[in-house]
Amino acid sequence: MSSKILLTNLRTTASFCKTLKFPQRPRTPFIAFQQSCAIHVDNPPSIPALTTSYVHGLSSHSLQSSTVDQCLQATVERYPDREAMVFVQDGIRKTFAEFYQDVEKAAAGLLAAGLKRGDRLGMWGPNIYEWVLMQFATAKAGIILVAVNPAYQLQEVEYALRKVQCNAVVCPTKFKSQHYCDMLKQLCPEMETASPGGIKSSRLPDLHTVIVTDSQQPGSFLLKDLMQAGSSQHYQQLQDLQKKLVCDDPINIQFTSGTTGKPKGATLSHHNIVNNAYFTGMRIGYNWRKNVRICLPVPLYHCFGSVGGGVIMALYGTTVIFPSTGYDGRANLQAIEKEKCTFVYGTPTMFIDMLGQPDLAKFDLSSVEGGIAAGSPCPPEVMRKILNVMDIKEMVIGYGTTENSPVTFCGFPVDSAERKIETVGCISPHTEAKVVDPTTGEIMPLGAQGELMIRGYCVMLEYWQDEEKTRECITKDRWYKTGDIASLDKFAYCKIEGRIKDLIIRGGENIYPAEIEQFLHTHPKILEAQVVGVKDERMGEEVCACIRLKEGQECTVEEIKAYCKGKIAHYKVPRYILFVQDYPLTITGKIQKHKLRERTEKQLGL
DSSP states (O other): OOHHHHHHHHHHHHHHHHHHTOSSOOOOOOOEETTTTEEEOSSOOOSOOOSBSEEEEEOSSOOOOOOHHHHHHHHHHHOTTSEEEEETTTTEEEEHHHHHHHHHHHHHHHHHTTOOTTOEEEEESSSOHHHHHHHHHHHHHTOEEEEEOTTOOHHHHHHHHHHTTOSEEEEOSOBTTBOHHHHHHHHOGGGGTSOTTOOOOSSSTTOOEEEESSSOOTTSEEHHHHTTOOOHHHHHHHHHHHTTOOTTSEEEEEEOOOSSSSOOEEEEEHHHHHHHHHHHHHHHTTTTOSSOEEEOOSOTTSHHHIIIIIIHHHHHOOEEEEOOSSOOHHHHHHHHHHHTOSEEEEOHHHHHHHHTOTTGGGSOOTTOOEEEEOSSOOOHHHHHHHHHTSOOTEEEEEEEOGGGSSEEEEOOTTSOHHHHHHOOOEEOTTEEEEEEOTTTOOBOBTTOOEEEEEEETTSOSEETTOHHHHHHHBOTTOOEEEEEEEEEOTTSBEEEEEETTTOEEETTEEEOHHHHHHHHTTSTTEEEEEEEEEEETTTEEEEEEEEEEOTTOOOOHHHHHHHHBTTBOGGGSOSEEEEOSOOOBOTTSOBOHHHHHHHHHHHHTO
């Protein structure tokens, strides 16, 4: 189609919308062109458009060129007295005006401590107010925030801080069994005699500043003192910086969760995360909904929390409710009821925990309109229960990766139950996706399974100073290899079939664990099922199901096998079945399949 005809079509569309005078939710008619590979995604597509497994999401809304701070400033001007966030457990409430005042003080304080544009600051801790404060203070000062997993032990945190050459660390003294300051002192015994900001460490040569959020420690700044340290000179410096910061600057390093191998530092720009929050928020309807209050139990150190919570708050003026410092399924339900949350986020495991509360029916969840399940594959049966048992009708699944800022596919709140249960949603605006043969790289026919690849504004800049690992997952023409096996339908909705690395090859048969897991979730006694391949001399690998039963239920191996017989192919019926109490998880709630496999093989004596 020529650009002239396309322009005419777009003008007709704009005229049509204007004529209908939509008060809040514009309904842009569907446009498809370029050999049925581009699809308009401002609203759920209603006409089949794809003929092959390649799609490009079009939108009437342009990409944003703002920095994180510019987004927050604009929202502060619009809604100064609106609550920005509530930390239920700590009793902290901040309006946008109060929050921004703290952000400016903290940003000036960081400059006073000797940090400069481009330096890396590690935020190491659970979901506390200071985490969000540092997220926006570093963005204002042009400092790159490094999200450090709050569960990291000594060796892991040393690896992470060295990997990205961290110049500063912010942390609480301790949280539960994690003694952050003690671990830092073990890594940097020089802290005991150093002046604040003057650490010279042999093990962490780039680290010079430690900021503690809640107590005075040797060699470190106390955050509340640092927030008073900025002079007029530092505030002027901060103001001057705003003219130099650009949206393509790196602003955030997110460590991949390390479900396999060493974590890598996915480096994201303002452009990456601002646009991802902007278009994800628009997909959910935050641009037209009023008084949005998001219950956010997912960790801030992960993209789901920091982008889906923090950056969306800055863009849309939503109120974010943090139910507890560490994850607590019951606290989520209490926070939803007490704070009248209208949206709730969570990984599938978190929703399974909420659904598993014996007195779930006693909680008043009537304020909840919708939510997002993301972070790992959501079994259809779990989604069905969220829609029907929790009665969250506008629930959607979001799919993506840390390296993609994170969302690349997301459902529409008005999608049919079938689409919500069976797919991870529709392609996001300004994003390309294709499903390819993992061996040849050729695009697969529509509906066929292959590796999902993503291209667009959302793809990270790089793994921090690691060209080799970056080249392994981003092709020379900027396609990001997700490692997920997926298929696309003709409306650009995606179905995730499993991970390439999780593939079980049993006697030459390719088996995707996700398919068996989804089937097992239909058993009335099963709360959660995880399937792994375990070694076998004859078959190469055998299928093992690790099952969590619902509270008060009893079940036998024979009962599960009988349930499978005749419903799934014989080679997919698990050879081994183990009943377990829990699974090895990353802090973001993702199952660590490699650890589960190791644990299972040990238990089975293989």
